Amino acid sequence: xxNLISLQEGVNNFKALxxxxxxxxxxxxxxxxxxxxxxxNNIHEAVKSALINAGIERHRVYPPLGASKPEMxxxxxxxxxxxxxxxxxxxxxxxxxxxxxxxxxETTDYYGKxxxxxxxxxxxxxxxxxxxxxxxxxxxxxxxxASNLHVRCxxxxxxxxxxxxxxxxxxxAMKNHEIAFINKVGAVEKYIKSFQxxxxxxxxxxxxxxxxxxxxxxxxxxxTPAKIYHTNEELIADGLxxxxxxxxxxxxxxxSFTPSILSTYKARFGS
Numbered sequence: 001x002x003n004l005i006s007l008q009e010g011v012n013n014f015k016a017l018x019x020x021x022x023x024x025x026x027x028x029x030x031x032x033x034x035x036x037x038x039x040x041n042n043i044h045e046a047v048k049s050a051l052i053n054a055g056i057e058r059h060r061v062y063p064p065l066g067a068s069k070p071e072m073x074x075x076x077x078x079x080x081x082x083x084x085x086x087x088x089x090x091x092x093x094x095x096x097x098x099x100x101x102x103x104x105x106e107t108t109d110y111y112g113k114x115x116x117x118x119x120x121x122x123x124x125x126x127x128x129x130x131x132x133x134x135x136x137x138x139x140x141x142x143x144x145x146a147s148n149l150h151v152r153c154x155x156x157x158x159x160x161x162x163x164x165x166x167x168x169x170x171x172x173a174m175k176n177h178e179i180a181f182i183n184k185v186g187a188v189e190k191y192i193k194s195f196q197x198x199x200x201x202x203x204x205x206x207x208x209x210x211x212x213x214x215x216x217x218x219x220x221x222x223x224t225p226a227k228i229y230h231t232n233e234e235l236i237a238d239g240l241x242x243x244x245x246x247x248x249x250x251x252x253x254x255x256s257f258t259p260s261i262l263s264t265y266k267a268r269f270g271s
Contacts, residue, residue, distance in 0.1 A: 002066030004053060007254050008228060010046035011163070011219055014039040015226045018128070018169070019179055027174035040163075041068055043217070044124050047085050047161055050258040062086045074116050075109040076148035077102035089118035089269075102152065117153035118269055120261060128165035128221070132187040139194055143209045146198070150208035157265045159257065160198075163217040164191055166229075166240055181222040188240045191216060192247035199252060204268065212264045215257040216249065230254070 005013075017039045021029040033039060048065050052058055058065060062072045062085070071082035095112040099105055109116070123145055127138060142160060149156050166188055173180035201210035218235070220227040230253050235241040250256075 002064075004049035004065070005042070005045050006049070007043075007046045007217070008225065010042040011217070011226045011228060013042040014126075014163075015221050015224075017042075018221070022169070022174050022179050023177055026177045027171055030169070030174055037068065040124060040126050043126065043161065043163060044068070044085055047122055047124055050254075051085075051087060054258050054262055056087055056262075057090075060088045060090065062088060072111070072119065072121075074111065074119065074121060074149065075099060075104055075107065075152070077151035078104070078144075078148045080104065080107070080109070081145075081148070083121045084124040085122040087120035089115060092118055113153060116149075117156045120157050120159070120265055121149065122159035122161060122261070124161045126163040128163075129168045129171075131164055131168070131191070135187060135190065135194075143198060146201075146211050147208045150201075150204075150210075154208070155204045155268050157212045157261060157268065158201075159261050160195075160211045160214045161217065161257065162191075162195065162215070163219060164188070166218055166220050166238075167222045169221070188218060188235065189242070189245055189247045191218075192241075192249050192252065195252055196248065202264070213257055213260040214252055215254055216252040217254060218249065228254075 017033055018030060021033040045065065048061050051061055052065065063069050072086040072088070073080050073082045092115050094110060094115050097109045097112040099107045099109055123142070127134065142162070146158055149158060167181040167183065170180040170182050195214045195216045198210045199214040201207050201212050218229040229235050229240070229249065232241065232245070232249055235249060236243055241247060
């Protein structure tokens with residue numbers, strides 16, 4: 001049986017894969033391993049483990065623990081897309097349904113709306129370089145993913161787990177197969193405030209662009225083991241956020257993510 005892992009273990013495994021790729025093959029190897037999804041799959045595993053630890057039966061988690069396939073490909077208003085981590089509903093059977101609205105009209109939905117709406121879907125993403133440069137595109141994509149499913153399935157419970165690196169790997173060092181970090185503060189406060197704005201969709205009749213729960217994982221990969229920030233005080237102490245900031249990482253921390261997701265689901269659909 002595949003073992004469960006903690007978030008810290010998942011982040012450490014992520015770091016080990018990135019670091020090893022740089023030492024062995026430089027910047028090209030680092031880009032290649034990111035494209036392979038092997039590093040981020042460790043965060044997927046931590047999400048699945050947290051769900052199972054909270055009482056979700058293993059057979060209801062997709063892809064299964066320790067695997068990256070099969071994914072559930074769910075249909076929303078605009079598109080069908082393979083989801084990162086899903087919890088299949090208990091007591092419901094998928095039923096083929098021909099879509100009648102949105103851009104997917106006349107497309108076959110192999111699960112059906114009732115089954116889809118009762119599925120928990122959690123996106124898992126990471127950004128470890130160019131935090132400020134790529135922000136707008138990444139944020140727009142995050143909002144679009146929620147809107148796609150919520151427009152068709154308003155009661156659906158969605159989660160977002162997003163990991164960012166507070167210190168970026170130095171590309172010049174990577175060219176020489178060396179590991180070094182650019183000692184500059186990224187857009188940490190901006191990320192926190194922006195994800196707060198799409199966190200906590202309690203009323204399923206509005207705010208389709210929001211997620212029922214968002215987790216923002218802020219990591220310093222220059223430390224060993226990698227340091228995960230859990231509180232504002234930690235961020236302020238390390239100079240990553242001003243003392244007078246209105247941003248609040250506590251609302252987005254890992255410990256509250258799974259309990260909140262499951263609590264919201266229970267309120268809408270029962271146990």
